[in-house]
Amino acid sequence: MRSEFPSGSRLRLxxxxxxxxxxxxxxxxxxxxxxxxxxxxxxVLVTYHSHSGNTERMAEAVxxxxxxxxxxxxxxxxxxxxTADELFSADAVVVGSPVYWSNMSGEVKTFFDNWQFKFGVxxxxxxxxxxxxxxxxxxxxxxxxEVTMLTILAAMLGNQMIVVSGGGAFGASATTEGNSxxxxxxxxxxAKALGRRVAExxxxxxxxxxx
Amino acid sequence: MRSEFPSGSRLRLxxxxxxxxxxxxxxxxxxxxxxxxxxxxxxVLVTYHSHSGNTERMAEAVxxxxxxxxxxxxxxxxxxxxTADELFSADAVVVGSPVYWSNMSGEVKTFFDNWQFKFGVxxxxxxxxxxxxxxxxxxxxxxxxEVTMLTILAAMLGNQMIVVSGGGAFGASATTEGNSxxxxxxxxxxAKALGRRVAExxxxxxxxxxx
Amino acid sequence: MRSEFPSGSRLRLxxxxxxxxxxxxxxxxxxxxxxxxxxxxxxVLVTYHSHSGNTERMAEAVxxxxxxxxxxxxxxxxxxxxTADELFSADAVVVGSPVYWSNMSGEVKTFFDNWQFKFGVxxxxxxxxxxxxxxxxxxxxxxxxEVTMLTILAAMLGNQMIVVSGGGAFGASATTEGNSxxxxxxxxxxAKALGRRVAExxxxxxxxxxx
Amino acid sequence: MRSEFPSGSRLRLxxxxxxxxxxxxxxxxxxxxxxxxxxxxxxVLVTYHSHSGNTERMAEAVxxxxxxxxxxxxxxxxxxxxTADELFSADAVVVGSPVYWSNMSGEVKTFFDNWQFKFGVxxxxxxxxxxxxxxxxxxxxxxxxEVTMLTILAAMLGNQMIVVSGGGAFGASATTEGNSxxxxxxxxxxAKALGRRVAExxxxxxxxxxx
Numbered sequence: 033m034r035s036e037f038p039s040g041s042r043l044r045l046x047x048x049x050x051x052x053x054x055x056x057x058x059x060x061x062x063x064x065x066x067x068x069x070x071x072x073x074x075x076v077l078v079t080y081h082s083h084s085g086n087t088e089r090m091a092e093a094v095x096x097x098x099x100x101x102x103x104x105x106x107x108x109x110x111x112x113x114x115t116a117d118e119l120f121s122a123d124a125v126v127v128g129s130p131v132y133w134s135n136m137s138g139e140v141k142t143f144f145d146n147w148q149f150k151f152g153v154x155x156x157x158x159x160x161x162x163x164x165x166x167x168x169x170x171x172x173x174x175x176x177x178e179v180t181m182l183t184i185l186a187a188m189l190g191n192q193m194i195v196v197s198g199g200g201a202f203g204a205s206a207t208t209e210g211n212s213x214x215x216x217x218x219x220x221x222x223a224k225a226l227g228r229r230v231a232e233x234x235x236x237x238x239x240x241x242x243x
Numbered sequence: 244m245r246s247e248f249p250s251g252s253r254l255r256l257x258x259x260x261x262x263x264x265x266x267x268x269x270x271x272x273x274x275x276x277x278x279x280x281x282x283x284x285x286x287v288l289v290t291y292h293s294h295s296g297n298t299e300r301m302a303e304a305v306x307x308x309x310x311x312x313x314x315x316x317x318x319x320x321x322x323x324x325x326t327a328d329e330l331f332s333a334d335a336v337v338v339g340s341p342v343y344w345s346n347m348s349g350e351v352k353t354f355f356d357n358w359q360f361k362f363g364v365x366x367x368x369x370x371x372x373x374x375x376x377x378x379x380x381x382x383x384x385x386x387x388x389e390v391t392m393l394t395i396l397a398a399m400l401g402n403q404m405i406v407v408s409g410g411g412a413f414g415a416s417a418t419t420e421g422n423s424x425x426x427x428x429x430x431x432x433x434a435k436a437l438g439r440r441v442a443e444x445x446x447x448x449x450x451x452x453x454x
Numbered sequence: 455m456r457s458e459f460p461s462g463s464r465l466r467l468x469x470x471x472x473x474x475x476x477x478x479x480x481x482x483x484x485x486x487x488x489x490x491x492x493x494x495x496x497x498v499l500v501t502y503h504s505h506s507g508n509t510e511r512m513a514e515a516v517x518x519x520x521x522x523x524x525x526x527x528x529x530x531x532x533x534x535x536x537t538a539d540e541l542f543s544a545d546a547v548v549v550g551s552p553v554y555w556s557n558m559s560g561e562v563k564t565f566f567d568n569w570q571f572k573f574g575v576x577x578x579x580x581x582x583x584x585x586x587x588x589x590x591x592x593x594x595x596x597x598x599x600e601v602t603m604l605t606i607l608a609a610m611l612g613n614q615m616i617v618v619s620g621g622g623a624f625g626a627s628a629t630t631e632g633n634s635x636x637x638x639x640x641x642x643x644x645a646k647a648l649g650r651r652v653a654e655x656x657x658x659x660x661x662x663x664x665x
Numbered sequence: 666m667r668s669e670f671p672s673g674s675r676l677r678l679x680x681x682x683x684x685x686x687x688x689x690x691x692x693x694x695x696x697x698x699x700x701x702x703x704x705x706x707x708x709v710l711v712t713y714h715s716h717s718g719n720t721e722r723m724a725e726a727v728x729x730x731x732x733x734x735x736x737x738x739x740x741x742x743x744x745x746x747x748t749a750d751e752l753f754s755a756d757a758v759v760v761g762s763p764v765y766w767s768n769m770s771g772e773v774k775t776f777f778d779n780w781q782f783k784f785g786v787x788x789x790x791x792x793x794x795x796x797x798x799x800x801x802x803x804x805x806x807x808x809x810x811e812v813t814m815l816t817i818l819a820a821m822l823g824n825q826m827i828v829v830s831g832g833g834a835f836g837a838s839a840t841t842e843g844n845s846x847x848x849x850x851x852x853x854x855x856a857k858a859l860g861r862r863v864a865e866x867x868x869x870x871x872x873x874x875x876x
Contacts, residue, residue: 134608134834135557138564145560161444168807175834178811179608182397186556186601189396190412194405194444201401201767201808211844233372233405233448240451345623345819346768349775356771385590386623389600390819397767397812412556412597422633583866607822608815612834616827616866623823655794655827659866662873 072242073105074235077118078227080128081111081139086169086208086215087128093220094126094167094204097227104231111143116151124163124234125193126226127184131170136180144187157192161241163234164188164195165226166202171209178202194237198229283453284316285446288329289438291339292322292350297380297419297426298339304431305337305378305415308438315442322354327362335374335445336404337437338395342381347391355398368403372452374445375399375406376437377413382420389413405448409440494664495527496657499540500649502550503533503561508591508630508637509550515642516548516589516626519649526653533565538573546585546656547615548648549606553592558602566609579614583663585656586610586617587648588624593631600624616659620651705875706738707868710751711860713761714744714772719802719841719848720761726853727759727800727837730860737864744776749784757796757867758826759859760817764803769813777820790825794874796867797821797828798859799835804842811835827870831862 076098082088091108098106107118111127119125127143129136147153166184168177181202185195197203199222206219287309293299302319309317318329322338330336338354340347358364377395379388392413396406408414410433417430498520504510513530520528529540533549541547549565551558569575588606590599603624607617619625621644628641709731715721724741731739740751744760752758760776762769780786799817801810814835818828830836832855839852 132563133566133569134612135563135566135605138560138567141554141557141563142560144555144557147555172834173806173840174801174810174814174838175612176608176811177807178809179605179815181807182393182812183557183601183605185396185400185406186393186413186598189406189408190556190597192408192440194407195396195400196405197400197403201805202397205807207806229403236451237444237448238451240447240449343774344777344780345823346774346777346816349771349778352765352768352774353771355766355768358766379596383623384595384629385599385603385627386823387600387819388596389598390604390816392596393601394768394812394816397809401767401808412594416596418595604815604819607818607828608835611818611828611830614830614862616829617818617822618827619822619825624819651825655870658873659870660873662869662871 072238073103074101074124074231074238075122076104076106076124076126076227076231076234077114077122078106078108078126078128079111079114079143080167081130081137081143083130084208086206087130087167089215090167090169090204090206090219090223091128093223094128094227094230097224098126098231100224100228101231101235103235106227111140114143119147119151120158122162123238124165124230125159125188126165126167126230128167128169129180129184131168131176131180134176134179136168136184140184147191153191159188159191159193161237162193163230163237164193165198165230167199167204167223167226169206169208169215171207173207173210177205177207181205194233196229196233198226199223200226283449284314285312285335285442285449286333287315287317287335287337287438287442287445288325288333289317289319289337289339290322290325290354291378292341292348292354294341295419297417298341298378300426301378301380301415301417301430301434302339304434305339305438305441308435309337309442311435311439312442312446314446317438322351325354330358330362331369333373334449335376335441336370336399337376337378337441339378339380340391340395342379342387342391345387345390347379347395351395358402364402370399370402370404372448373404374441374448375404376409376441378410378415378434378437380417380419380426382418384418384421388416388418392416405444407440407444409437410434411437494660495525496523496546496653496660497544498526498528498546498548498649498653498656499531499536499544500528500548500550501531501533501536501565502589503552503559503565505552506630508628509552509589511637512589512591512626512628512641512645513550515645516550516649519646520548520653522646522650523653523657525657533562536565541569541573542580544584545660546587546652547581547610548587548589548652550589550591551602551606553590553598553602556598556601558590558606562606569613575613581610581613581615583659584615585652585659586615587620587652589621589626589645589648591628591630591637593629595629595632599627599629603627616655618651618655620648621645622648705871706736707734707757707864707871708755709737709739709757709759709860709864709867710747710755711739711741711759711761712744712747712776713800714763714770714776715761716763717841719839720763720800722848723800723802723837723839723852723856724761726856727761727860727863730857731759731864733857733861734864734868736868739860744773747776752780752784753791755795756871757798757863758792758821759798759800759863761800761802762813762817764801764809764813767809767812769801769817773817780824786824792821792824792826794870795826796863796870797826798831798863800832800837800856800859802839802841802848804840806840806843810838810840814838827866829862829866831859832856833859
């Protein structure tokens, strides 16, 4: 079974050679040109709403996961305290919410609304091409965590963000009541996995965009 | 208003120098290492189910949009005819479906099921990091096109794909009955925009991953 | 092709006879027992958030549709002004929202959150068995109206309400930009159809529950 | 805090009296009129797809719950074996699916497609006003059970069915891997609760419609 994709692959040697020679020139290789590209850190904003502290614990684990990727800088903030500059200067944004009535909380939804009403994201599409992801906590197993994460991702897609999962099919989540009350170790591990994935994808996309 | 992201950015000059020296060695710079990276085309698989021909027309416009990005190779196939190799060798996959009862058609859903049953995508997560997107056609305005696109994206997220919209908040879509029967020019333009966006994001991500 | 449902149907004549005899006793038939049952009007609460006035126009048409069913009383209120008593004394609740970032607005989401925080709907499940429905307005065709209606219905399902559509697959909706700006006649007709359907289903369910 | 609903409630004594007198006439009260109304059983169709047997176990518990409501007749069938007559003669339909890639299985989706392609549900809307509900099983906690149930309900809403939850916010569900592999007692209890709720709501709605 062979792919039907045509296999042509044109070499682009001259431009690579040129780049390398350029890099070898003192003052270029050691200077701005380089610094802007691989050296520029990937900025991840982790923002959340938490009433009981459960979503906050997940947020901290997302931060931990993102920080484990070298070259990542992470900012952790409650949704109500994020500034326009923090939002628009991030390379990736991870949003977490408790489940209230099968959906993100009103506080998190209002945060998204404020992307336009307070921060004026539109019509410039200022969030375009940033990486986005979601996490959620809820009391019961199948009572809104999926919808919460998917609608966070839907808000991001409407902003032309690039969306990933991690630590679960739609993002990281925790069931906070029942057999395992609060946030258990597996749920923290999922949140860390989400943070790592977001940082990795954002780093690759940023590196590819800088070319 | 200043970002609170820390601004540290460490240079990685030594590794860059090493790479450049490596590239200057004959037989390396002119050979496989380079050929695999910037020269390798971005492969986009556009696959769909179409009963009336409407979704097929949208699919063709997605292809046209993707092809407009230099360095992109596009394969157009009905979902039932996609092979494992075509699926797994793609850098991006765009899936289109008519709306049947507020969701993708059974034929498209069965295609996703076959990713596992026929193609064995799991446990290796063979679709991981491919770019994914969706398009949909439906008779009425708000009768399932969003759900169809979102659940296509949800299937992709479960496979750890990287998901984008384009030509609309969740992807490109067309309303095929009512005031503007069939596929009109705006809907075709949206489908092209989706194809372009998928090819662009896949190209950036691939370039960044090759580093 | 015959149904495989067993066809047994036991008569419940004695209890019906007893009820009739009871109704014929003066002071029972003319009193509270009867008054509470077929004569009690079906109360429909139509509540919404509107910034531009579009969702308000749809709300008014929902009201008109509901009122067209004899024996229906309708209350129209902005979400921020609904009291606990208005919410809990309704037989049916129809909630409308503009689309903000692919979902209901923060103001509507906060209204749902307040079912618990302000009104204490839980743990008694005070909304159980009320009929629920949704309507939405949005600028573009497939940019969140479905998600808005479905997540309104999801919030209602979490409250064990009984959910219906009407005027569209998930409820009534209007696209307020593009070829037909604002609310057109077809969209108003859909909103009226939703109001009628909610009132009819609520009436039947109430009549059946009173037995 | 007083409701703003108007409190008028007109007595409809004469019609009640007439009904009672009618019922007391031999040959009416003991005959067809009565038999059609409270005596006619509520028919619940429980239908599912199951690969591993997990969804089948849940289906059996839904059946058990529905049967616990007096006057309910229940038919249990795999989706591929349901006939048009079985579907259209039911008062309520409960559909269960395993989660395949964040959504119902292709087999269940094809069942819904066949409502039109094989059974011709449209344009007469033959499922209108039947009660609908959903259940789902999946390996992981937040990996598609909600989406599966919600999209089953969305298909039902598109058919103008009357939708309820039960045993969970969107229906009954079971997580079949992890700490509690297979179907545990709580999950069976949820499935029974769903069956009971569907039968109860369908009975009330049918009784109210017969008036």
